[in-house]
Amino acid sequence: MSVSRAINRRTVLAGGAVALAAPYLARPARADAALRLLTWEGYAEDAWVKPFEEKTGAKVNITYVGSADEMFAKMQGSKGADFDLATFDTSAFKRYLDAGLLAPVDASKLTAGGNLQPEFRDVAAIKRDGNVYGVPFAWGSLPLIYSKPAFPDSPPDWNAMWNPDFAQQIIMQDDANNCITLGAIVVGVKDPFNLTDADFEAVKAKLIEQKPLLLTYFAGFDEGVTIFAQSDVKLMYSMGEPQLPALKKKGVDAALTIPPAGAIGWLDCWTVSSGAQNMDLVYKWLDACLDPAVGAYLSEKLGYGNTTNPPANQASGVTYGDKLIWLQTPENIEKRVQIWNEVKAAG
Secondary structure (H helix, E strand, C coil), rough: CCCCCCCCCEEEEEEEECCCCCCCCCCCCCCCCCCEECCCCCCCCCCCCCCCCCCCCCCEEEEEEECCHHHHHHHHHHHCCCCCCEEEEEHHHHHHHHHHCCCCCCCHHCCCHHHHHHCCCCCCHEECCCCCCCEEEHHHHHHEEEEEEHHHCCCCHHHHHHHHHHCEEEEEEEEEEEHHHHHHHCCCCCCCCCCCCCHHHHHHHHHHHHHHHHHEEEHCCCCCCHHHCCCCCCCCCCECCHHHHHHHHHHCCCECCCCCCEEEEEEEEEEEECCCCHHHHHHHHHHHHHHHHHHHHHHHCCEEECCHHHHHHHHHHHCHHHHHEEEECEEEEHHHHHHHHHHHHHC
16 A cells, blocks of 8 residues: 555665666567656656657657556556566565566666665565565655654654643644554554554554544644644644645744654655566666656755765755655554544544
8 A cells, every 4th residue: 555645746676775787678669669757747857858858869759647556557457568677666566476467577677776875775575585676766655753842852753652741733644554663663564564463452452542532533734734734733744845845835834754753654666567668768767767867856856865966965954864764565454444443433
């Protein structure tokens, strides 16, 4: 289940290092060659699409989607044959791999793989059976957003959201997967995406303990911002970094933090379709997307964390990729929904 993101979006090698073979020399594209992308808005911009087309002589055909389910349906409908590359986050890899929709990434054909920063070179969620199936591209988090005047000395940690001193000044997402994962982080579960029955009980109790302290649950990006701004909220389990500038536009003196226990991170990756037709263009595209200039664009223009350009991340204030727990497919989403409904129904 993917993290909800209200704005349009929107490692490669095992062993923690990118080891490349001899430079990959792709054949020139045919005059009628085309590269077929399935992606989010913002991930195939003219700033790098046009130079790619000019350099390769190939046409880039882009299909944008508005939801994770729509993307999967389009890939599944043709068993991947309609697209060469697709972009989605780490929580979706199991779904695509189980459906046979992805081809492994051949690191020897990536000449720009060394541009990936260390925290993105060994991501367990994009691996299976010794193969790697994704190239990390853009990322963000579900941070703790707080009122700066309420915490003048230092940022709060997650336990502040269970502090009675802030009763009726705390808001939480209304999202079963994200809230149960956060509860697991707070109670100290080692793997917050694979809970045992005992873990579920501990998380449920923790979330029920918090419920009387909450002003409300919020269901959308804009709703959370509006409630925070209008209701003297001090703490919010946020849906993502863009909620912070939205609050500031409303005159709220707020900040975000990644507490020491960590936070959920979403990591969008380029993946190779099992039905890809032009592998020369596929690897040229992956190399183009690993250009630090593309990383700078993602951070400076779109506000995402990037995987190749640390100075751009620094300038944008997104320097905490190594503190995030990347989304994975949960052990039992139906059970998570059931537990979450029980939390919300508790007296």
